[in-house]
Amino acid sequence: MAASIARLRQAHFGYHRIMIAAAPDDAVAAVAAAIGEPARARILCALLDGRARTSTELATIADVTPPTASAHLQRLRAHELVDRVVQGKHRYYALHRPEVATALEALSVVAGNRAPAFAPRTPAALRSARTCYDHLAGTLGVALYDRFTARRWLTIPARPDGAIDLTPAGQSAFGALGIDVDALRNLRRRFAYPCLDWSERRPHLGGALAAGLLDVMRRRRWLAQDLDSRVVRVTASGARELARRFGVVARRMN
Numbered sequence: 001m002a003a004s005i006a007r008l009r010q011a012h013f014g015y016h017r018i019m020i021a022a023a024p025d026d027a028v029a030a031v032a033a034a035i036g037e038p039a040r041a042r043i044l045c046a047l048l049d050g051r052a053r054t055s056t057e058l059a060t061i062a063d064v065t066p067p068t069a070s071a072h073l074q075r076l077r078a079h080e081l082v083d084r085v086v087q088g089k090h091r092y093y094a095l096h097r098p099e100v101a102t103a104l105e106a107l108s109v110v111a112g113n114r115a116p117a118f119a120p121r122t123p124a125a126l127r128s129a130r131t132c133y134d135h136l137a138g139t140l141g142v143a144l145y146d147r148f149t150a151r152r153w154l155t156i157p158a159r160p161d162g163a164i165d166l167t168p169a170g171q172s173a174f175g176a177l178g179i180d181v182d183a184l185r186n187l188r189r190r191f192a193y194p195c196l197d198w199s200e201r202r203p204h205l206g207g208a209l210a211a212g213l214l215d216v217m218r219r220r221r222w223l224a225q226d227l228d229s230r231v232v233r234v235t236a237s238g239a240r241e242l243a244r245r246f247g248v249v250a251r252r253m254n
Helices: 002-036 038-046 055-062 066-078 098-111 124-128 138-150 168-176 181-185 208-219 236-246
Strands: 082-087 090-095 130-132 135-137 193-196 203-206 223-225 232-234
Touching (some): 002 038, 002 066, 038 098, 055 090, 082 193, 090 098, 135 138, 135 203, 135 208, 138 203, 138 236, 168 181, 168 208, 181 208, 203 208, 208 223, 232 236
Antiparallel strands (some): 082 090, 130 135, 223 232
16 A cells, blocks of 8 residues: 555656646747737737837737737737837837747748838938937937947846946947037936837937937037928938948938
8 A cells, every 4th residue: 555655656746747847838838829829920920020019000910909909919918029118108019029039030931921011101301310309310310229239339228217328338439429428427317228219110319328419410510400390311421420430321311
């Protein structure tokens, strides 16, 4: 009898060891189920281009009602597949991390599908370059943010509020432009953070640092502000300086 009980206990604990070992597979299955629902798959594939979208836009893409899209997004957030980005009164959704995009791209290759292209409806001049409060936005603003990140002038956002800072190389580069970085740090406002661009749906640089950069560009007449709109236009000298200093090719708008 004792031997039988011992064998039963051994089998019981062996079973639970198998279940514990299988736990990662259960997690994979749960994520796969979240991705596998057609409407949620369409939502995720729509975000593969790296741009954020509203729940209303995603509802249209997924061909579901807005309440249904909200429920799908809630589940995707629960599995850490998407993030919600709050920008003023708006709520945008984007992929949680690059690994999610990598997994989706791999699945798309297997399925033979391609993600739909992002089709902005913003007027060309406004999309090209404009002010976002007191800093630069639009295609040019996003391109500059990408270059600052690629050159490792900015730290990767790690804090819950998304705040970023300058690396030593970035401190030197912005200082060389005539920007008093230390003075900007002492202002009673956020120093620097990624601000989601509403036309590009990707981040441009926001905060005191971005305001200082725009001020320098205006004073050096690299950019000319339209009098009756938020549009800013790249001047001939501005195009040269943006290419020389940052490696950004700026398209001039007439």
